[in-house]
Structures are given as structure tokens and as C-alpha cells.
Amino acid sequence: MACASSVMASQTILETFLRDRLFDLVPSAIAVIDRTFSVVHANQTFQDLFGEWRGRHCFEVYKGLKRRCARCRAARTFIDGKLRTHAEVGLDCQGRVAHYVVHVAAVTQEDGSIPFLVEMSTDITRQSQLGEALSRANVLNRALVEASGDAILALDTKGRVTLCNPAAETLFGWTSAELAGRPPPAGLLPPDYAESLRRGNPMRVVPDMQVPRKGGGSVQVGFCGVPLSEGDRLIGSAAFFHDLTEVKQLEHEKLTAERLAAVGQTVAGLAHGVKNIMTGLEGGLYLMRSGLDRANDQRVREGFDMLGRNIGRVSSFVRTLLDFSRGRTPAVRLVNPVAMGEDAVALFRDAASRAGVSVRVEAENAVPPAAFDPEEMHTSLSNLVTNAIDACRSSEQADRQVVVSVREEPDPYPFRVPPAVPPTMVVFEVRDNGVGMEYEVQQKVFSNFFTTKGETGTGLGLLLTRKIVQEHGGTVAIESKPGSGTAIRLVFPRRRLPRVRDEGQAS
Template sequence: MGRLTPRGPAGPVRRLAAAYAGSVRLRLLALVLAPLLVGAPVLLLIVWSWGTEGYDQLLVNKVSSDLGTARQYFERVQGSLRTGLEGIASSHRLAVTLEGGTGGALRRLLDEAAEDQGLDYLLLLDGRGMVRAGGTFPQPSDRSGWAVVREAMQGYPQHGLEVFPPEELEALDPALRRTARIPLVPTRNARDDRRSVEERGLVIQIAIPIPGAGGRVSGVLEGGVLLNGNQGIVDRLNSIVYQEASLPMGSQGTATLFLDDVRIATNVRLFEGQRALGTRASKSVADKVLDRGAPWLGSAFVVDDTYVSGYQPLTDTAGRRVGMLYVGFLESPLRDTLYRALAGLCLLFLLVSGLGTLVGLHGARAIFRPLERMAGVIARIEAGEESARVGPTASRDELGRLARAFDHLLDSIAARRWELQRSAAELDRKVALRTAALEEANATLRRAQQQLVMNEKLTAIGELTAGVAHEINNPVAVIQGNLDLMREVLGGDIEPVRDEFRLIDEQTRRIHAIVTRLLQFARPGDFAGYAEPTDVNAVLSDCLVLTRHNLTRARIKVELQAKAAGTVEMNRGELQQVLINLIVNAMQAMPDGGTLTLDSRDISAGGNGPEADGTGEDGLGDRLPGSEPFDGVLVGVADTGHGIAAGDLDRIFDPFFTTKKQTGTGLGLSISYAIVQRYGGRIVVDSSPGSGTRFTLWLRRQASYSDQPTAPFFEAQRIGTGD
């Protein structure tokens, strides 16, 4: 095809611009190569920038989460020490020793208690805060100057962090002063400090009041744990925060406790096998965390390498910043891996760009030929050759089809119009079919989302149950221990209240069983209850015995209609737990009294019996909607209370949903549902505001085990509600 030739003198740039303007070939080449030669480098720069920025933010988020976990564990350690000391303060042994024991007996008791609780010292103070036993004080010493002791003298258990001077540590135990003494190691980038040794001690201090006659405080137990050199706490903290395989690519997690900016307990290594005790935090970290009280999140130089670090200030009981809590992990292995990945990505981009350029040039050459032939035809027609045509072409792409259809343009337009009309009708039909398919897919998605929400709640419960079990089992152990002691003290005089003691024993065991069921609800596969043939009527009778005092006090009339003759395969204790939970819920729904109806009846898979046609007392018959015929026992718990609001009915089995905001946890019905469904049964509810509520348990004669719910909770709830 022809090219425009610039007139007059022209430089290389002008000639290139004129050639570009007059040549489709050059413009096509520019369009093909521009994305590869210009877009690829720009895209690489964007990917590199976003990748490094996003990775840095990911590391900061990771260390922030780790720091929160470390803080929770450190607070849990302090709470555990306080709980243990409270148990000693309220123990019978301490009370007996205080009444008739000698100074030696008191000292032995304190030493044994300190060893059992992992305390570095334990003092017995009188009501005025004076040391009565413990320590190595040369003369009577007044401890009322410490904040936690003053709180305990007022009757309030208290704990917190305190910095003990070396003289105080010497008076408590000379060994504590020696343990607290840490030589300072010169550290690069640290603040100026003329000291050569740290002799103060960072102590978890606990003070618990000892109850006396008339509700007054007769004394105080003061104990503490020295954190200087306490590697057990930081090692345990590090193992919790950085569990195995939580840091990929060879990184290493560390944890440290600081007194001011000095490492007093750490698993950071200074040399092989030697911890970096006595080294100090960098000045920039100390200024931000200790002086301004703000957490540090990001890269920081730690001893001899760069770590992704999280620092948080530690305060004493007066709110003064006295130290820092640190967690972090090596940055270099993760950073090296990121750079290797980005470099590999750049090389891959360059390789793809080179191959794309070659392919583009080859493809452009095939395009030029039909274009040049079409341009020649246009020139011939302009010259007056009316019969000029493109003629046959070997090209099978869009340009080839355009050349072949050049002589039949009008017919093609008509054919295209008819084809568009037919396509529009076909499109309407496909849209209708697709709309129906999308509606069905949306319904499936909603069910999947509801199952996902339930699984997420179960996961949250699994993380929570370990702490709940620890916090509940401690007071239960204290109750059980004191109960055994009362039996031993009362001896034969226990006969008038032996049944009450037995019931207390049973209920403490039941508390332990409930904690276990909470774990069982969160991880049902790890807890398989022992199933046995269970008489439902006998369990109903036992439940009424356990709850008769509360029902009588609440002025609730009980109607028992136990018609079931067969047994169900289920753990008896779990069935009792479910029924007591439903009875207690019914009682709470009738604050002004009412009628509680408990009933049971047999149902048969074969359809034999008066209720086989679906006309049973509960209106449900012998078949769950959407399920196979059911063989087992139906148990009903009905009340005449205020009923359940329509907006709450679909959520009552959800974990943590409760309408009793001050007293309820929202786990009772969820656990009950999980227990029954594990054995292949179901729980359904029928309720409306003002008309009372009825829960019906479908219990199988032969259990069909399930570790996870097979349908969202609300599907079972709507059975019998008319929804």
C-alpha cells in the first residue's frame, strides 16, 4: 500500500511519525506490542510494590495477634495464682492451724502451700498488715504500704505487678535477691545506662483476705512469683503463641519479659545455648512503649538480628509503666522467601512477554495480507474498475470472512437481522431457565451459609471450652474438698443431712459432666457417650426428684403422663441433662406459676398403633417431615408460660443465643440439640407468644450416631410450628 512522503527537510522523528500515520501495518504492530513492552514492566512494578506492602501489613497483623495471645496468657497466669491462693485462704487446714498451731506449724503450712502453688514467697499477715509468719524479716515488718495488701485488708482479693527493691527481696528470702540479680550486657542501639547490674525484681504480687468472725478480715495471705530469670513462664508463653509449624520457612518465635528496658526472662539467644538475659531493648522501642505507653508493632533490632516484633507496656498496681511484654519472630527467612517469589514472578513475566512478542509478530504478518488485498481492491474501484473483487482468500479469520462477504453485503445484513431476532428469542428462553436455576442455587447457598455459621460457632466454642473448663473445675474442686472435710469432721452426725450431702456430691459431679458436655458439643467426635438401653420414664422421674424443690417454690404444678413401655439407646446422664435443661427453661418461662406437662409414648416404624396415622397427642405422628418412619420414643416437655416470639423461634438452638441477657449463656438448648442429634434423634419446638411452649424429643430405639449436625438448626425448629 502507498505511504505518505513528507515534503521538505524532515528529521528521523518526523519521518517516523509520517510513516506511522500512513501505515496500518505500523499501527497494528504498535497496538500488539505496546501491552507487552510497556504494560508488563508497569504491571511488574505494581505487583512488586503491592506485594511488599501487603506482606509487611500481614506480618504486622500476625505479630499483633501474637501479642494479644501472649497478653491473655500472662493475665491468665496471674489469675491462676490468685485463684490458688484464694483456695488456701479459705481452706480448713489454715483455719485450724491459725486457731491452735504454733509458729513452726504456720511456717510449715506456708512453705508447703507456696511450693504447691508455685509461689516464690508466701507471708501470713495480721489484720493490720504486720508480718505474722514467713520471710526472713529481722523485726516486725509492716506490709500495708503495698497496694494489693491494702485492698486485701479491706476484704478485696487483689493481684498485680510490683517492682521490689533488692532490700525487699533480701527480707523475703536471700535466694530471691540472688535470683533477681542480672548483670547488664552492653547492647547496640539501647539507651544510655551507667548501671552494670539490675538488682530489682519484677514480681507478680497477690494478696488474699482471710475471713474471720462476723465477716471481718482476720488476716491476709500475701504471695508472689519473681519474674527475673523465670524461664518457665516465657518458654510456656512462647510455646503457646508459636506452636509447631505456626511459623513457616524456618523463622523462629521468641518471647520476653522486660523490667524497664532490661530483659529479665527471655528465650532470645545471645550465644548458642545462652539466653540474652541482661540485654536491653533499643532506644526507639523504649521511648515509644515505656515513655509514651503505645504498643510497638513492626520490625525492630533484637540483640543481634531483626525481628518482626510486638511490644506492649506492663504497668504496676499504681498504673506506672514498669516493663514490657514482647513477642516476635525472625524477619529474614520470611523476607528472603518473599523476594525469591517476587523475583521468580518477574522472570516469568519477562519470559511470557518475550514469547508474546514473537507470537504477536507472527500473527500480525498473517493479518497484513488480507488488509493489503482489500486496500488494492478499493484503489481499483476508485480508478473505475467496477468489477474489481477481493476474490478467493485462504484466510479463515475475521478479515478473511470480511473479504469474502464484500460482494454480498446487503444480503448479509438481511441475514444478520433475521439471525439477531432468532437469537433474541433464544436468549429470552435461556434467561428464564437461568433465572430458575439461580433461584435454586440461591436456596442451596443460604443453606450452606447457615451450616457455615453454625460450624464457625462450634469452632469458637472449641477455643473457649479449655478456659471455661479450667475456670469452673477449680471452684468445683474447692467445693468437693470442703465437702469431704465436712464429712470427716461431722462423722456420725452427718445422718440427718446425708441425702443433702449425696445430692451435693451428685451435682458437683454433674457440673463436671456439663463442662465435659460443652467440650463434647464443640468436638463431638472426641467424646462418644456410652450408650445403653435407657428407660425414659425412670429418667423423667429422676429429673423431677432433682428439680422438685425449685418447682414447688415456683408454684408449678407437674403432670406426668409416662406411657412409653420401650427403651431408647442413649447415655442416661446425657438424657437427664437434656430433660433437666428443658424443665428449667419451662420453669423460667412461668415466673408466676403454671403447669408443667411431661409425657412419653412409643412410636413404631411399622406404623402399628393408634398414632401411626399422624394423629398423635403432639400432632406430629410417627414420621418427621422429610424423613423416614421413626422407631423409638417421643418425650414431650410442655409449659403454660409466655411462649417464644416468632423472631426468636428460628434462633433458639443457635449457640450463644439467649433472651436471658443477665443470667443465660445461650448454650443450654444448643448442647441439648447436639446431644440428641448425635444419637440420631431430633428436637422440635411448637410455640407462639402467650400460648406456652412444647419441646418434643424424638429418641431412637437403636441409636444412629452422628458427629456433626446434618441440617441447620432452624429446619428442625419449624416442624410443628406452621412456618
């Protein structure tokens, strides 16, 4: 008897725990409703979610309604006793929209009647909000991808196309159906793209590359590829292609317009240069005539010398003008940049030495060959060296010198460098310790017909130098200080140098 009483007591304690404690320990909101749809019992989680329930109907507590729901699943369960699970939208105790999943189970008596239902509700409001936000983000992202003017391909971890936007279909000629589920056609991605992803690189950029089109032909694009990850797990990649056709056309038209504008400015200024020369010719002719009339041989010789100087100036002026105005593509080939600097220096070293000016080449390390037009570059460097020597001749410093420095420097924009092109720049610097230039003069040295040499200069030398440098994709920079000298830098990023064709021409 004692043992039986002990067992019954344990069962009572267990039943009490299950009724009074476990009911509130369940993380879901639990409510018991009767056949009038009144809530007769609920746990604390239910009250925390939906608020006060005592003396209220379920449709009041769940949704704030005054009558039973039109499609009441509880009513159907009272009839057939089946377990039901469904999603609902109601109001929480603060009057905010709440999303929850309801499991409805019947409490069946021995005679088969169903006096009560147990409803267990799981709050999924946060998950629903996140799902809606994710859905909106997906719609927005899809719209952005579809409306993008750039071609976009998405790839899975095996390199197969999972997305192809309309711009990609237009650019490449393949439809989304033709590309989906397959690796992109050969040549569409950089050769090292897959390896770049495996190495974990955050981005692969190719500023200028040729990609194939369906049916033959190719198109020039800028490429950017980025990995797609979920946490630390790689799930694929996205490849972006920007059509450079119009950009390249605009660049070509811009260069052509700049050259034509420069030629137009030169022709406009030609009258001024010719006028000065004609004045000299007229002066020489006047001296000769007056000398002949007066039988003055000295005056005749002075007039003859003046004519000779101005005729020589006409010849030099016309040759320089023709060189400047000539529109041509640099005839590039792979040459040694240091050797080009040495050739320019060797041409003037002896004459400069006689004038008390030392000229030398400075090249600390070997510079790999680069694509230049050697004749054009010789013209540019010769112009700079002669100007530097003239500046030193006018200086009163004891140790007058001109240094031609040839070196290689890192490209400040390595992400723009195409594959197989070194991320470096070839730099030529011509510096002297001559008289230097005021700031105002520095701003005019590349202007048409500006010269500091009086009648001995045409004013086209540095303008021609800048033109040649620009044709090679380079830039010119000048630094000068009165009394200290001048340094002019010609900078050529290797990524912008003309390419060498098999026949040795630029492309």
C-alpha cells in the first residue's frame, strides 16, 4: 500500500508540473479555447505576445476582430478533430502586425466529443520581416541587373553561367538560354580569372580586353570580376563587362580634334611668325640696296648676312611646322630606353663641352625594352637637351651640367594594367642647373610660338615634344626655379604605350 501511495504521489506531482510549470516553459504561445471560441487558458508566452486573454474570444485576442474569422480553421477542427497547421497574420499586444504559425489540436473525450482545442502559435514576425526585406532586395537587385547598361554574368563555383542580363545578350550575341548552365564561351573571361578566385583575390580588373561575339568578331570591353560569398563560403562570382567601343571612338575623335585644333592654332599664329621673318628679309634687302646705291660694301655684306640668317630661319621654321602638323601613327618597335637617352646625349656632348656644359646619362638600373618610335623620341629628347644646354650657357654657375635620367617607376594605377603588361612606367627626365624659369614662363612653354631664345627660336620645339609624347600615351611635367634650373619629365605608362604589330607598326 505504501509503495502504491508513493507512485500515485509521484504521478500527481508530475501531472501538476506538466500542468502548472511545463505549460509556461514551452517557448511557443499556447492557448486553450472552448466551443464558444473563448480562451479558457493560456501560458505566459501567449500573454506576452497577444496581451490579456481572460474573458475574451480567440478572434478578439489574435486579430482584434468583433466576430469569428470568415475562414475559421478552429471551427473545422471542432467538427472533424484533425490536426491543422497554418500561417496567420494578427496583432500583438502593442497593436503591431504579427506573423505566426498555428498548430491546432483537438482535446477529445472518451465519447468522441471535442470540448476544447489547443492552439500552439510560433511567432515568426521577425523571420517574415526579414523574408519580405530579402524579397524586396531581390526584386531591386534583379531590376538593377536587368536595367544595367553593362553586361553582367553570374557564375556558380564550377564556372557555369547562372544569370545573363539583357545587356550581356546584346553585347555578346548569345541569349540567356544559350549561356545558362554552361561555362562562358572561350575568351569571354580573362585566362587567369578562375585562378584569381581560387587565390581569394577580392577583385579581378582588366581595363581593356577583347572578347568574342557570337557569329565571329570581337568587342573591346573593360572587365571587372568579383567573388560572391556567404560568410567564408564561396558560392560563385559576378562578371561585369563595360563596352568600350564608344569610349575608344571618343578617345580617337578627341585626339584627332586636339591635333587639328593645335594645327589650326599653329596656322593662325603662322602670320605672326612669317611677319617677323619678312621684316628681317625686308631689312636685309634694304641694307643691300642702300649699300649698292652708295657703293658701301660693308652695308651690302650686313644686308646679305641678314638675308642669309632669315632665309635659314624660314627653312627651320617650315621644317618644324611640318613636323608638328603632320598627323601620323608612331612607327613603334621595341627599343632600349637607355640607349635612346644615350644617343640624344652623344649628339650634343662635344658641342656642350666646348661651351663649358657637361652632359651625361643617368640610368641606375637596366630598363626593359619598350614600344617607342625611336625617330620621334630622338626628336623629343634632342629638343629637351638643346634647351637645357642653352639654359646652362646663360647661367653663371661654375659647374653647369645637363643630366638625362632614364628609369622605370611603379604605375600608380596597377589595377588598370592589362594582363601580361608590366605595372610600370618608363620615365625620361632632362634636368639642368641653368637659369631656370619663372612660374609665368613655365605656363607658356607649351604655347604656340612661345620662345625664350629671341630670333633664334621658332617656339615650336616643346610643342612638338608634347605632341610626340601624347602620341605615345605619355604626359609631360615641368619643374623649374629661377637661378636653380629646370627638370622636364616625360612619363610613359607601359599600359598606354602603342602595341607593336608583327610588321613593326603601332596598333
